[in-house]
Amino acid sequence: MPIVLIVAEAQPDGSIRKATLHALAAGAQLASKVGAELHAVALAKDATALANVVKEYGVKVVHAASAPQFEQYLAETFAPAVAELATSLKAEYVGAAASAMGRDLLPRVAARLKAAMASDVMGFNGDAASLTFVRPMWAGSVIAEVKLSSAVKAFTVRATEFEAAAKAGGGEVKAFTPAAVASPTTFVDFKEVKSARPELTEAKVVVSGGRGTKGDFKEIEALADELGAAVGASRAVCDAGWVPNDLQVGQTGKVVAPKLYVAAGISGAIQHLAGMKGSKVIVAINKDPEAPIFQVADYGLVADLFKALPELREGIKSSK
């Protein structure tokens, strides 16, 4: 039986990254379409804990690769190990979440396996003989169906397009010891940008501010906290250094698709729209009635954000 192999990802504290659960759900969907079984691989200094979490989510086997060299993620050490496992299992499909790690790692794995690859996959069509990967191009202005004709096929999964895998229990954990490799790259450090708020690409609600905030994000943050939302920003705001770079929503920043997206003081450049127009409900608040953001908004309010956002926060609080 062919195998779909999903690379599980740990967060810096060792816990599973939520996007991996979405990748496992995508892997299960793919496996059922092509008549394959779902495997996963966990790589860490001690991969037991991560493997024990992953095995609960509907996988047949989790391969636990424990080695000192996996203490920190490096493409140069992870890629050979994943490729070696995929080869020994004769896995036909190798995938991961389209997180920073997945986007860095999978093409290197694919290159080792001479596999063609589809990035940011949103769905699968057809069966084993006719399978196509559905993925965005031109920042989501085009939805493409892509056929891969290499023996092994690699992909990353856009987490927002798949429900997280549910606990199904019962997978088997197998130890896997890959060959040791010398890496030409060394890990120096990871500086966490601390936030009590959810990760931008995983949040159900996003509140974003643009140039209209003039760099004052207090009201944006207050509304975000009322809604349990992540904070986003337009490119102009990040470029000015008003907020950290990793908050940028747009074609060249993060692509988000939350249930609710609130854009305050954002005019709506094409490049920003490309990063958020997949949101289920869009609210735009802007002083300029002609702002292009109103063309994609389900609910538009022409108002000063500094007046409207506190009212909105109070209104939501009292009608919850």
Place this chain on the structure above:
Amino acid sequence: MKILVTAKRVEDPESKIKVKPDGSGIVGEGLKYKINPFDEIAVEESLRLVAKFPGEVVVVSIGGKEVHEQLRHALAMGATRAVWVNHPGALDQMAIAGLLQKVAEKEKPDLAILGKQSIDDDQSQVGQYLAEWLNWSQATFASKVESFESDAEKNKVPALVVSADLKSVRVVREVDGGLNTLDCKLPAVVTTDLRLNQPRYASLPGIMKAKSKPIEELTPATLGVDVTPKLTVTRMSSPPPRKAGIKVPDVATLVSKLKNEAKAF
């Protein structure tokens, strides 16, 4: 030092992309083309590095004759010379990485700097394939800590920190939840994220000088690369359109619509 840098020709990010009714591709009429914005950042970073470590910046583009526009753009910014891999028609990421691999083996640069992705395919793969096939270290999504208004940016200081002995490069990468720093042994492949730098405008003398800078022509055949695609786009479609929204007169209406109609909270 010697740097190999890419300059892909892509649709202007401000143009509206429309799918042909038969789903075979996008409508070409009325489109403007530019250098891929991430590649432009790669060219800028290369120029800053050779200002510090004298050498040359070799810019490469793959495509038909029209990619000379993008090569000339990079040359006008200050790149030393250009390599044109002449191949009209679409190529997949494996073919592109295979061609770049051969060019890199021929040029033997200390660093290959590529955009983290091109804004047409949005695959974000070529740099990593290239690093693997060259067996070089890789640092994707290179970023920097300072804002665009910092003195370092105004003084065009490179964000990539190359060691004085040209043996390694320190790269700050944008990853989920923070910034990751790597030390890569040279030669290495670096792919650039948006905030690595603010690309310069080409000066008039730069544009004049670019006209006489050499463009070497190569082909997949001369490089010995089989470019038969392993990836084919079988169909394109437009995303489902958003239904027209409404303007609400005040915050109270907005709250009630969000609660009762959109069930957003």
